Amino acid sequence: MRVWQVLSIVLVTSMDGATSIYEGLRGHQVWSVNGDTDGLVSQLRLRGMVDVLHHSGPTQKLRVSPEFASDVLANFQDAGLEYHAVIGDLAAFLQEEENRDRSVRRESEDSCTAHRCSAPLHAQYMTFEQMEWYLKQVNETSPSKISVSSIGRSVLGRDLWLAHLKATNSTGRSVWIEAGIHAREWISSAVALHIIHKLLYDDSVMADVDVYVVPMANPDGYVYTWTNDRLWRKNRRPVANSSCDGVDLNRNWDDHFGVGASSHACSEIYDGLFAFSEPETQALRDAMQKEKDNLILVLSLHSFGQTLLYPWGWSATKEAPGTLQLIAVGKIFVEAIRAATGRHYSVKNSARDLYVASGTTDDWAMAVLGTKYVYTVELRDQGFTGFLLPAAEIVPCSVEVWHGLQEVIKHIIKEETTSL
Ligand SMILES: [Zn+2]
Structure with a gap:
């Protein structure tokens, strides 16, 4: 099962614990959409109503903000498009990711400082x-x-x-x-x-x-x-x-x-x-x-x-x-x-x-x-x-x-x- 799907099950119901750095994504959802033969998603993207995260064959994954969710939904329903939410709340999703990352992190937080940073980090992304x-x-x-x-x-x-x-x-x-x-x-x-x-x-x-x-x-x-x-x-x-x-x-x-x-x-x-x-x-x-x-x-x-x-x-x-x-x-x-x-x-x-x-x-x-x-x-x-x-x-x-x-x-x- 793909990570997106696994996390959708966990996170649609898990709204607690997100730190402020993810607050900008509070309530943002990821939707999976099929059968967009008329290019409706492209039109919505040009208008800034969706963010295309990935598309593979006929399936597209979109980020939809709370601001536009009802408009996008209405557009999909009018067009008869099949869609479902795979992530219910991106802020919670990202917090879970970070917690998991932290638990497996092998490198010390201070291995790259202003005084010593002789190689790019291997086990974490660099600021x-x-x-x-x-x-x-x-x-x-x-x-x-x-x-x-x-x-x-x-x-x-x-x-x-x-x-x-x-x-x-x-x-x-x-x-x-x-x-x-x-x-x-x-x-x-x-x-x-x-x-x-x-x-x-x-x-x-x-x-x-x-x-x-x-x-x-x-x-x-x-x-x-x-x-x-x-x-x-x-x-x-x-x-x-x-x-x-x-x-x-x-x-x-x-x-x-x-x-x-x-x-x-x-x-x-x-x-x-x-x-x-x-x-x-x-x-x-x-x-x-x-x-x-x-x-x-x-x-x-x-x-x-x-x-x-x-x-x-x-x-x-x-x-x-x-x-x-x-x-x-x-x-x-x-x-x-x-x-x-x-x-x-x-x-x-x-x-x-x-x-x-x-x-x-x-x-x-x-x-x-x-x-x-x-x-x-x-x-x-x-x-x-x-x-x-x-x-x-x-x-x-x-x-x-x-x-x-x-x-x-x-x-x-x-x-x-x-x-x-
Ligand atoms: Zn790019």
């Missing part, structure tokens, strides 16, 4: 401050291998850190890895930090390329997921004349802006007033543009779904240049993952196989920078725990991405060398 402490420490202790710099500041003034892992045998090629652009996708930043750590001590093929990693592209949103709303996705931009905050940073890039996004501020996929309206996407854009001529691969890490998505996201009918090669290299990535941990990932087209999404990092990198290999990587899992992936999966998930990354880079370098 934004802990991420900063780790980056600061490695920057000071390994200056020949890594250079950490701030490429800009978020809406609320937090630094956007870029880690440059220096090639030992530079070939003028570089790789870009972005993580954490969606606040609730904690595993993406955890994996990015472990990749940084691996790169510091590895002498493999990765030593031939410069690797740039932005482990936390949306620090304000991430901090908010620790303090107010574990399922927050966007940044923390206040929106004028709206009761809702936040811009979806992965809809804010300047490539077919607005085609597959929402102009409604309350939507989880609100794209902002104009392309690159946000300081976070501006900083990422400017830093990536400096590496424009060297980039051989761009990965945007997300969760969840165990899928490698290739462009375009903005159109389900237009084919991206080099699609066959994108698929072939994607398959190298997923085969390396299978060999490393046995996990099954698949290679899919963003728009056709998932949903149309415009203004994304990967579409922009391909369309504007001209990077040949760009992917959005949906990490673990396949919906069993979704955004609430247990911390015990940080290490195996990092291991599989590390193997996938190595094999793909080997292949791209070989391809470039043989075509010279």
Whole structure:
């Protein structure tokens, strides 16, 4: 039985004990919906009335706030849609998760402090401050291998850190890895930090390329997921004349802006007033543009779904240049993952196989920078725990991405060398 279902039984009746950090989700429910052939859920999502947590085949899981529950219900009943609540109260659900996590936590709470943080944590997710402490420490202790710099500041003034892992045998090629652009996708930043750590001590093929990693592209949103709303996705931009905050940073890039996004501020996929309206996407854009001529691969890490998505996201009918090669290299990535941990990932087209999404990092990198290999990587899992992936999966998930990354880079370098 899936976790969502198990917890629904327990938690629909368990309303006690939630701490204040989950109060923002008090009364929010998760509904499972079947048979939406007319795209009613997409329409409700664009209007900011539901948050699509997961969809797999004909079944979708949605977060519905108490504010909109009766309207959404009426819409479903009018359309004759089959639905049921799988989680009755998200605040209680998250408290249960935290209690369970705490009971199995093996690492000491103070193993990463402002005075000592020599490695990313293995058994728990790191706070934004802990991420900063780790980056600061490695920057000071390994200056020949890594250079950490701030490429800009978020809406609320937090630094956007870029880690440059220096090639030992530079070939003028570089790789870009972005993580954490969606606040609730904690595993993406955890994996990015472990990749940084691996790169510091590895002498493999990765030593031939410069690797740039932005482990936390949306620090304000991430901090908010620790303090107010574990399922927050966007940044923390206040929106004028709206009761809702936040811009979806992965809809804010300047490539077919607005085609597959929402102009409604309350939507989880609100794209902002104009392309690159946000300081976070501006900083990422400017830093990536400096590496424009060297980039051989761009990965945007997300969760969840165990899928490698290739462009375009903005159109389900237009084919991206080099699609066959994108698929072939994607398959190298997923085969390396299978060999490393046995996990099954698949290679899919963003728009056709998932949903149309415009203004994304990967579409922009391909369309504007001209990077040949760009992917959005949906990490673990396949919906069993979704955004609430247990911390015990940080290490195996990092291991599989590390193997996938190595094999793909080997292949791209070989391809470039043989075509010279
Ligand atoms: Zn995401």
